[in-house]
Amino acid sequence: MTAGVEPARVAELAARERATYRDRHPASFTAWGESQRHLLGGVPMTWMRKAAGGFPVVLAGARGARVRDIDGHDYADFSLGDTGAMAGHSPEPVVAAVRRRMEVLGGATAMLPTEDGAWVAGELTRRFRVGRWSFTLTATDANRWVIRIARQLTRRPKILVFSYCYHGSVDETFVVSGADGKVISREGNVGAPVDPALTTRVVEFNDVDAVARELASGDVACVLMEPALTNIGIVLPEPGFLDQVRRLTRDHGTLLVIDETHTFSAGWGGATGEWQLEPDAVTIGKAIGGGVPIGAYGLADDVADRLLGDRSADIVDTGGVGGTLAGNALSLAAARATLEDVLTEDAFDHMTALATRFTAGVQQTIDAQRLPWSVTQLGARTEYRFASPPPRSGGESAAAEVPDLDDLLHVYAANRDILITPFHNMALMCPATTEADVDLHTEVFAAAVTEVVG
Numbered sequence: 001m002t003a004g005v006e007p008a009r010v011a012e013l014a015a016r017e018r019a020t021y022r023d024r025h026p027a028s029f030t031a032w033g034e035s036q037r038h039l040l041g042g043v044p045m046t047w048m049r050k051a052a053g054g055f056p057v058v059l060a061g062a063r064g065a066r067v068r069d070i071d072g073h074d075y076a077d078f079s080l081g082d083t084g085a086m087a088g089h090s091p092e093p094v095v096a097a098v099r100r101r102m103e104v105l106g107g108a109t110a111m112l113p114t115e116d117g118a119w120v121a122g123e124l125t126r127r128f129r130v131g132r133w134s135f136t137l138t139a140t141d142a143n144r145w146v147i148r149i150a151r152q153l154t155r156r157p158k159i160l161v162f163s164y165c166y167h168g169s170v171d172e173t174f175v176v177s178g179a180d181g182k183v184i185s186r187e188g189n190v191g192a193p194v195d196p197a198l199t200t201r202v203v204e205f206n207d208v209d210a211v212a213r214e215l216a217s218g219d220v221a222c223v224l225m226e227p228a229l230t231n232i233g234i235v236l237p238e239p240g241f242l243d244q245v246r247r248l249t250r251d252h253g254t255l256l257v258i259d260e261t262h263t264f265s266a267g268w269g270g271a272t273g274e275w276q277l278e279p280d281a282v283t284i285g286k287a288i289g290g291g292v293p294i295g296a297y298g299l300a301d302d303v304a305d306r307l308l309g310d311r312s313a314d315i316v317d318t319g320g321v322g323g324t325l326a327g328n329a330l331s332l333a334a335a336r337a338t339l340e341d342v343l344t345e346d347a348f349d350h351m352t353a354l355a356t357r358f359t360a361g362v363q364q365t366i367d368a369q370r371l372p373w374s375v376t377q378l379g380a381r382t383e384y385r386f387a388s389p390p391p392r393s394g395g396e397s398a399a400a401e402v403p404d405l406d407d408l409l410h411v412y413a414a415n416r417d418i419l420i421t422p423f424h425n426m427a428l429m430c431p432a433t434t435e436a437d438v439d440l441h442t443e444v445f446a447a448a449v450t451e452v453v454g
Contacts, residue, residue, distance in 0.1 A: 003386035003402050004371040005452050013451055014408040020415050021053035027070045028058040050422045052410035062089035064432030067419060076437040078358075078427035079419045083262055086287035086380070087342040088430040094290035097337035101330050109328035116332040120288075123339045124298055127269035128260065128282045132304035135327035136295035139261040139285025140168025143224065146281045146297050147172065150222035150255045152313050153306055160201040160214055160223045160254075164394025166231030167224060167259050168285075172199045177395060181210065204393040205229050206237060208244045215252040222255040222280075227271035230262035233385040233397040233424060234376040246278055255280040255303065264288075265381035265428060267352070268345045274379070290338035294331040342431060351380035351429040354438050358382050358427055361442030368446075369453050383426045405452075412448040413441070 022029060032055045036042035041049045048056050057069040065088055067077040080086055087094065102108060121133035136142045147159055147170070161167070163177040164186075175196045178184040183197040201220060203210035214220065227242055229235035249256040258279040260270040264287050267274040272282060280303050285295035299307065307313055359382045362375040366384070375384040385391060387400035406425060413420060418441055420427050427441065 003373065003400070003405060004369075005405065006454070007404065009452060009454055010404050010408050014404065014411065017408060017411045017415055018053055021411050024073065024415060025053070025055075025057055025069065025071050029055055031058045031070065032056060047423075052407040052422060053414060057414070064088045064091075065430050065434070065437055066432075073417060075414070075417050075419045076433075076440055077419045078429070078433075078437075078441065079421045080428045080430055081286075081291070082421050082423070082426075083265075083428060084286040085291050086265065086428060086430055087290040087338050088432040089291065091290055091338070091342045091431070093337040093341035094292070094334050097333045098292065098330060101333040105329075108330040109325055111324055112329075113327070114329045114332055116329070116336045117327060120296075120332055120335045120339065121298075123336075124282075124284075124288075124296060127339075128258075128272045128279075128284070128298055129269070129277070130279060130282050130298040131301040133296055133298040135332065136285070136297070137293045137323070137326055137331070138168060138295045139259065139283055140170055140295070141326070142283040142285060142295040142297040143167045143170045143173075143257075143259060146257050146283055146299075147222060147224065148319070149281070149299070149303075149307055150257065152310065152319075153303070154221040154253065154255065156219050156221040156254075158199060158201055158217075158219045158221060160203065160211070160220045162205045162225055162229065162394060163202055164232040164398055165205075165224075165226060165229060166262065167226075167283075168261075170224075172196060173224065175200050175202045176398075177202045177204055177210075181214070204395050205235055206241050206392050208241060208248075211245055212248055215248055215254055218252070220252070220254050222257050223249050224257045224259060226259050226261075227263050227275065227277060228266070228378055229394050229397070230378070230381070230426075231424070232394045233391060233400070234378050234381065234383045234426075235391055235394060235397055236376060236378065238392065242275065242277060249280075257281040257283065260284045261286055262381070263378065265351075265355075266379040268343075268348045271378075287343065288338055289331055289334045290342060292331050292334035294335050347431040348380065350431060351433065354429040354433050354435065355380050355382045355427075357435065358429070358438045358441060361438065362445060364442070365446045365449050369449055371449070371453070380429045381426060383424065385425070408452070409445070409448055413444055416440075416444045416447075418444055 032042045060068045060070045067075045167173040174186045174189040201214040263271040282298045359377045366373045372388045374388045374390040391397035
């Protein structure tokens, strides 16, 4: 038995479901095969190869919380572009703002500021509690630049992250904690430029003593952290942990950077606003553009003043970040519409209530089948793991992975018109998600688990 189920039963059902998936998606299968001639792996971005059915469905269109493939199937979408479409697909205010920028005003990118930029920065300040903002095209770029700022201001070489964290494709963050705190390059890391032990210290989430030990070295420029882990299952902070990290970073002259790219789901102001955090910097991406690429980083006023007052920091030219498309007029028009009219406080109330309903449905099945699984909610996001109680660190959550069972549940759901994030078992609500969408998942999840248990 693994996670309370028989591996042979999982394999049997997975073979059946993959055959059904292949039969249901002939057009997608053909298109994927033909695409391999010129697309690496047959997809425009290699993560899209992660498909439990063996190949990805090909998008025909999407609106709100629904996705349609070229075989004509219509899905309740809980993946939502793995957070990029947290506002829903093509929300009307964003569509209108993009159309106005392109058709009426003109100038998608001109290397000139727009009034929208100042508005978005002011709104991000209200939500995330840091006062000076700049823009990129991805959260990865935002994280890279904030790391450089931290090194510049502290004159220290290393950063500290948490094992199995997620901060995009930042080289320094592809690490896990080994025995005795040893820094180990994460399995599957591609082309690391240097041994990550040269750039990074790593500890397990919720381990205050380990944070204190590593910061005592005196060489850590910043702690870069998600306030809750989100890409290895949701791992919530234990009471007092985030306060202790804040105290320790201040004691050691280390900057605290909160990455809200996924934890924005916690509420209108992300985890920073919901939990009254006091970071030195915040990074975010994906969701704030309503589907249009954007990233952002915000600095506390004192940090921004230190940077602007550092004559050796050429942030205008040589030390600039983001490229010529960063902060472009189109992205900022989309971000303003998203923050002003879509991802509002009322929307978050709606989304969180639906996630609570989703979580209760999953928990009901876990309890009914007496499985050693758990489900954890972070505002509008919820995720189940094959462990009980819920893991308290990235290492514990990684140890609970059962990839074959993940794949079975994913393809089973896809065959019944439900999409969840393919990398793990995350479901995200958007403003257009309905109770009927959630209840469909509850029904399908219960059916899948009943078949697995046998």
